[in-house]
Amino acid sequence: MSELKIERVWKEYGDQVVLEDVSLTVASRAFVALVGPSGCGKTTFLRMLLGQEQPTKGKILLDGEPLPSEPGSDRGVVFQRYSVFPHLTVLGNVLLGKEFSAARYKAKLFGTARRTAVEEARQLIAEVGLAGSETKYPAQLSGGMQQRLALAQALIMKPKVLLLDEPFGALDPGIRAEIHTLMKRLWHETQMTVVMVTHDMREAFTLASRVVAFERRRDRPEEKERYGATITKDITIWPPRLAGQPSIFSPDRDGPVASLGHSRDDLAPSGETL
Numbered sequence: 553m554s555e556l557k558i559e560r561v562w563k564e565y566g567d568q569v570v571l572e573d574v575s576l577t578v579a580s581r582a583f584v585a586l587v588g589p590s591g592c593g594k595t596t597f598l599r600m601l602l603g604q605e606q607p608t609k610g611k612i613l614l615d616g617e618p619l620p621s622e623p624g625s626d627r628g629v630v631f632q633r634y635s636v637f638p639h640l641t642v643l644g645n646v647l648l649g650k651e652f653s654a655a656r657y658k659a660k661l662f663g664t665a666r667r668t669a670v671e672e673a674r675q676l677i678a679e680v681g682l683a684g685s686e687t688k689y690p691a692q693l694s695g696g697m698q699q700r701l702a703l704a705q706a707l708i709m710k711p712k713v714l715l716l717d718e719p720f721g722a723l724d725p726g727i728r729a730e731i732h733t734l735m736k737r738l739w740h741e742t743q744m745t746v747v748m749v750t751h752d753m754r755e756a757f758t759l760a761s762r763v764v765a766f767e768r769r770r771d772r773p774e775e776k777e778r779y780g781a782t783i784t785k786d787i788t789i790w791p792p793r794l795a796g797q798p799s800i801f802s803p804d805r806d807g808p809v810a811s812l813g814h815s816r817d818d819l820a821p822s823g824e825t826l
């Protein structure tokens with residue numbers, strides 16, 4: 553389960569109202585794309601889901617419980633850039649979450665625990681297409697490879713919710729298409745709910761099961777500070793896209809069919825609705 557409930561959330565910075573009265577229920581395993589004009593508060597909204605920002609008013613619940621007031625391993629995040637640590641190798645970056653959760657201050661694993669974590673990290677590195685690059689540093693990777701690494705780094709903690717802030721925005725179109733295929737596969741094969749901010753409508757409609765638009769209803773210059781953005785459109789993709797059920801008939805639309813044969817221990821039972 554990984555249902556998000558956003559109840560009448562407002563976010564203000566001083567006198568500026570950024571978001572007003574936002575309510576949204578995101579079903580477990582949905583893939584929601586957030587779109588809207590620049591500056592309307594999409595990243596602010598995502599940072600509230602991450603726990604980096606608190607709502608001024610309203611509530612955010614994850615599986616019925618108030619969201620912890622700081623980022624935690626139940627929520628993974630990938631930004632457009634700088635998600636990975638430049639001084640760590642590919643393997644070191646992917647292992648980091650495990651090391652921190654085992655020993656918060658030393659961030660080191662030993663013995664069997666380390667061997668198991670290394671094995672898991674290597675498997676994940678291979679799943680995102682980076683096998684052979686384990687000892688490389690991020691500066692030795694292309695932009696697309698760095699974003700694959702950032703995904704692996706977030707996924708090793710098996711987050712309930714994956715938050716993506718324009719993760720593919722800086723990539724060339726060809727590389728973007730490849731990483732879209734990977735993203736669809738990961739969504740089908742894991743249990744996570746995904747919330748992604750994007751400026752690219754095509755990307756939103758390619759990947760998401762639901763597209764939610766934020767906008768200011770009143771945008772006269774003198775009103776800009778006093779009124780925030782809210783949800784103005786909420787579109788469920790039709791025919792519905794369901795996590796764990798890539799379409800056999802149009803794999804390009806819903807994810808690669810090959811993934812059906814894939815085995816991960818967290819592979820979802822099919823049939824959940826969004």
Ligand SMILES: Nc1ncnc2c1ncn2[C@@H]1O[C@H](COP(=O)(O)OP(=O)(O)OP(=O)(O)O)[C@@H](O)[C@H]1O
Nearest residue numbers: 565570588589590591592593594595596597749751
């Ligand atoms: N920490 C902060 N303190 C004060 N104002 C902030 C803070 N963070 C964001 N804002 C303001 O909130 C508004 C919304 O910013 P946000 O980055 O969430 O928009 P966005 O929709 O993600 O924009 P873009 O699409 O350009 O990335 C902006 O006016 C920004 O200046």
